[in-house]
Amino acid sequence: MMQLATDGPIVTINVYELRSDAMNVTEEGIQSLPLPGLTPATLQSHASVFNSRRNPARRDIRRPPICSNVSTEAGLRWLWDVAVRPILGGTQLTSSGRLWWITSGLAGRMPFHAAGNYARGPEENAPSWITSSYISSVKALKYGRDKGAAAVPSQTMLLVTMFTNPPPHRHLDTTYEEEAIGAVFGADKLLHLAHPDPETVLKNIPEFAFVHFACRGASINNDPNRCGLLLVRDGTPADLTIANLEDIELKKDSVAYISACSTAKQTDSKLAGEAIHLAISFQALAFEQVIGTMWGADDAAAGEVAKRLYKKLMSRTDNSMGNGQLKVATALHEAVNEYRLASPGQNSVLE
The missing domain is CATH 3.30.420 (Nucleotidyltransferase; domain 5)
Structure with a gap:
């Protein structure tokens, strides 16, 4: 140990x-x-x-x-x-x-x-x-x-957004993240799926090194397999669940950024003894590294932190990273601290 x-x-x-x-x-x-x-x-x-x-x-x-x-x-x-x-x-x-x-x-x-x-x-x-x-x-x-250090993946991004949500859920302002990610990756390396159904997302996930979800999400009590992200199908709510991820094969060293509330927080008291939440489940079933939010994700803060994070990850070559390792946690830590220092009193970024 x-x-x-x-x-x-x-x-x-x-x-x-x-x-x-x-x-x-x-x-x-x-x-x-x-x-x-x-x-x-x-x-x-x-x-x-x-x-x-x-x-x-x-x-x-x-x-x-x-x-x-x-x-x-x-x-x-x-x-x-x-x-x-x-x-x-x-x-x-x-x-x-x-x-x-x-x-x-x-x-x-x-x-x-x-x-x-x-x-x-x-x-x-x-x-x-x-x-x-x-x-x-x-x-x-x-x-x-045992799988080895995460290597620097190809610079391709799948962005999934839900600006308009089916009733009774309120709309989200994903503009900050759309602009930030578009500025970093550019149109040739970015696929933006706006208001997609779960099937479309699952079909495209294996083709990209980075997947960024800007949507609503929650841990569902009593059934971890139903934890997921709110998407839409034919105008009605449809969840991309943990169970949906079990059969997909991802690129090596894939990274998921789940910019939604409660993705890294345990909410079910009946499962209190288990470390089960959306972010860890995404990592256990599919992605090499996962970024999640523990509390509510603020729209403006989410966009600014994402921009700083992806700029850092994309600018770090094999030589600067050391052995080609992708140090996502370090880049996120730096991005959060930079935003916190630039925006005094904005503790929402710590989430």
Whole structure:
């Protein structure tokens, strides 16, 4: 297991009534760090804070009325104080700054990658110290490593957008992402499917190295196979589901960017012990690397981050990347931090 931590530590969050801790795996060994302030009760109360991160510009299918007396900023400070800061203080990081999170249950709804007291200073937050990724298990990480490092793929993009949604779902403003992606890839390397049916998308996915979904999405309670993205067929809602992806064969080193709400958040309490959500399912079944959103995706922020991300990925050749590796997590981390610094107070980008 320690061999898997050569590029950065693997941190598993365990939260129980009797005890909560973080199991940290590094090159040097395995250690347990107690997290007494992280309890099922406090997780439950703060989960409502992050679940309420919604506004008319954000993209989810279900919009439950959730109220909380705690602000998002206070929630991020709390998560930093009780979990992420103690973990980073007791964990030997590598020069890459990479860290892999394994979460389950209520902890799977927490944005550990974004935790911080941003008002206190530039070093009092997770993004200033680490480049985060989420994985479902150590076994899943080993499987990905055994396949070899992701190479720089061909610069081809499939863009799937749902600007107009069938009733009762509200329309989305995907203009930001359409313009950003068009500017980076150009017409000759881009296929834009606007308001497609699932069959058309599935037919085209294997032909492209990058697939960007700008649409509504949600995790469906009780049935992970029905988790998916809202498309349309003959004017009525039609989902592109996890089950639909099982039989398609993708290009090696394919990358999916799912710019929709709830794609990286566990929403079903009955499956709380399982690391099941849309982004991880996309990776397990099909794509080499997947970018998902944990809270509501803001239209303008989504477009700006996508533009910065794809510019970085397209500008990095084999020589600059080192061994031809496509470091998506690093490029995303840089894109988010650049946008955050350029847009003070816009914490939506941390999602």
